[in-house]
Amino acid sequence: MLQALVFDVFGTVVDWRSSLIRRSHEFGRVNSLTADWADLIDDWGGQYRPLMDEVRLGRRPWTNLDDLHRASLEQLLPRYGLSHLTDAQKHSLVEGWHFLDPWPDTVAGLTRLRKKFIIATLSNGGLRLLADMARYARLPWDAILSADVFRHYKPDSEVYLGAAKLLDSPPEEVMLVAAHNYDLEAARKCGFKTAFIPRPSEYGPRQSRDFSAESDWNYVARDLEDLAAQLGT
């Protein structure tokens, strides 16, 4: 019997790209800076998986996501004429990843799902980042499970198996909900149930994959409210 649902967060639960573009425009206005913010955010978001892979493959010691975001931002700023940003300004941009807006169906969907299941994050974000985000976006998590708890990034199996252990559930009684096929694939290898939600605008014009389910996941739903309906809650 399914006991708990764990959720990928960036892309699945929150619309990081639109949120960060909006925040960076505001950042530019407040600091009298101009840049192609959307392009910067797209480049920055594009660094997400390669950077974590450096940690996953042992080329970089354990580094939390905020510090990875800072490192990739530093690399990108010269390309956008922003090498002169102060430390506080860079910090403000990096902290933007803590305060992202949910998709329109997110809060209603999670609230319904929580009536029947334990709901938790299972994200490559850090616990503090995810707690800040939950407060900001009013995400009703029962628990926050994060990469820094396991000191591993998804899709390392340690993350999924560690989550099942902390939830005191056999993996087959936990379901990962994600907008990314690779994440579901890794979860399934660990014995998890799987649910795919498409977020076809997550990456904006650069989106090249995850438009639809690429395998026979246990559930495929339009969004989190549809998933709640399919799960009878």
Place this chain on the structure above:
Amino acid sequence: MLQALVFDVFGTVVDWRSSLIRRSHEFGRVNSLTADWADLIDDWGGQYRPLMDEVRLGRRPWTNLDDLHRASLEQLLPRYGLSHLTDAQKHSLVEGWHFLDPWPDTVAGLTRLRKKFIIATLSNGGLRLLADMARYARLPWDAILSADVFRHYKPDSEVYLGAAKLLDSPPEEVMLVAAHNYDLEAARKCGFKTAFIPRPSEYGPRQSRDFSAESDWNYVARDLEDLAAQLGT
């Protein structure tokens, strides 16, 4: 600046003794069993710290709290004429620790404190136990930090320092709220701020300590609502 409050849970946030006595009476009624339930619960609660100390001192490998509760229950049952309980009945008693009632000030106090600070558990309970309890007792935690995340029990320093790290805060910007002086002492040694709340009826007639603050903790409050008032929220 204080960023986060972390809370001892058993005794500080929930009234485990009254809850378990009430539940065990109900358990007796449903299963047609008679026993001195209050005495059993007092004995069981008295095993809490000695059992964890076995793990802390390396005499027992890492064992989560549910399994420690089960082990101590097995030892106690013969004394109460309950050796014949089924596995499911023992499981039901052990699971009672997941469903404990808050003190009258708890939910209102936490709700006020959460307006200003990140609030999280910092408990020797397991993550699943604490998530079950939060759902049952409507405790509005931002995050659940538990012994099984750190694989150490309080008062080991790994628990406090690990919590500060996951909260991405220096220890001096985190405050432990607890009804137990030993817990606050260990937190203070790790650099935490400290707040004491007396729970003089936690252990019932057997209570022998923690009637009042035994050191100059940063805050001493009557209860969680009083603490919220003292912290200006």
